[in-house]
Amino acid sequence: MQNDIQEILISEEEIQQRIRELGAQLSKEYAGRTPLVICVLKGAFIFMADLVKVITVPVEMDFMAVSSYGGTTKSSGVVKIIKDLDTSVEGRDVLIVEDIIDSGLTLSYLIEMLQGRNAASVNVVTLFDKPSGRAVNLEAEYTGFVIPDAFLVGYGLDYAELYRNLPYVGVLKPEIYTK
Numbered sequence: 001m002q003n004d005i006q007e008i009l010i011s012e013e014e015i016q017q018r019i020r021e022l023g024a025q026l027s028k029e030y031a032g033r034t035p036l037v038i039c040v041l042k043g044a045f046i047f048m049a050d051l052v053k054v055i056t057v058p059v060e061m062d063f064m065a066v067s068s069y070g071g072t073t074k075s076s077g078v079v080k081i082i083k084d085l086d087t088s089v090e091g092r093d094v095l096i097v098e099d100i101i102d103s104g105l106t107l108s109y110l111i112e113m114l115q116g117r118n119a120a121s122v123n124v125v126t127l128f129d130k131p132s133g134r135a136v137n138l139e140a141e142y143t144g145f146v147i148p149d150a151f152l153v154g155y156g157l158d159y160a161e162l163y164r165n166l167p168y169v170g171v172l173k174p175e176i177y178t179k
């Protein structure tokens with residue numbers, strides 16, 4: 001698996017350090033409130049698990065599964081809901097946890113959906129932001145790392161469902177997805 005990686009972009013230590021900073025920032029922001037923290041599966045599951053451990057305010061959690069990439073490196077543009085929330089978001093302070101914002105299509109769909117269900121507030125924390133990929137104008141309230149224009153894998157990010165379990169984020173060798 002490591003042999004398919006061209007370059008490690010962000011190390012395990014750098015990721016963990018940045019998550020501690022985000023946790024401290026979010027704990028301040030949500031002091032006195034109990035946000036509903038929503039994990040966007042599958043990609044965000046590792047970030048979600050590490051992030052909630054360093055948030056010190058009480059949180060409720062729920063999970064949604066959406067997919068638009070399938071086995072490719074380009075968004076299909078169609079966001080498919082595979083699993084919806086179990087919890088009502090009405091009147092709740094919602095914090096969406098994403099692994100990456102690339103085209104922005106997944107999040108713009110989700111934000112509109114949650115606002116339509118009358119959440120009191122909808123904020124986004126993303127570990128990675130790839131501004132060069134944007135198809136819609138969208139920014140997260142909290143961002144871990146701004147990353148360059150390359151297809152990345154690791155720390156939850158997959159190519160054709162592989163590589164999510166790498167503890168760092170790396171650039172996949174192009175010959176892997178062009179072969």
Ligand SMILES: O=P(O)(O)OC[C@H]1O[C@H](OP(=O)(O)OP(=O)(O)O)[C@H](O)[C@@H]1O
Pocket residue numbers: 040041042043044066067068069070075098099100101102103104105106107158
């Ligand atoms: O900004 P976008 O271009 O919409 O890309 C970002 C989304 O794409 C990935 O999910 P994917 O659809 O690959 O599903 P997965 O999380 O199961 O890998 C990633 O986890 C984000 O949810």
Ligand SMILES: [Mg+2]
Pocket residue numbers: 043069070157158
């Ligand atoms: Mg994916």
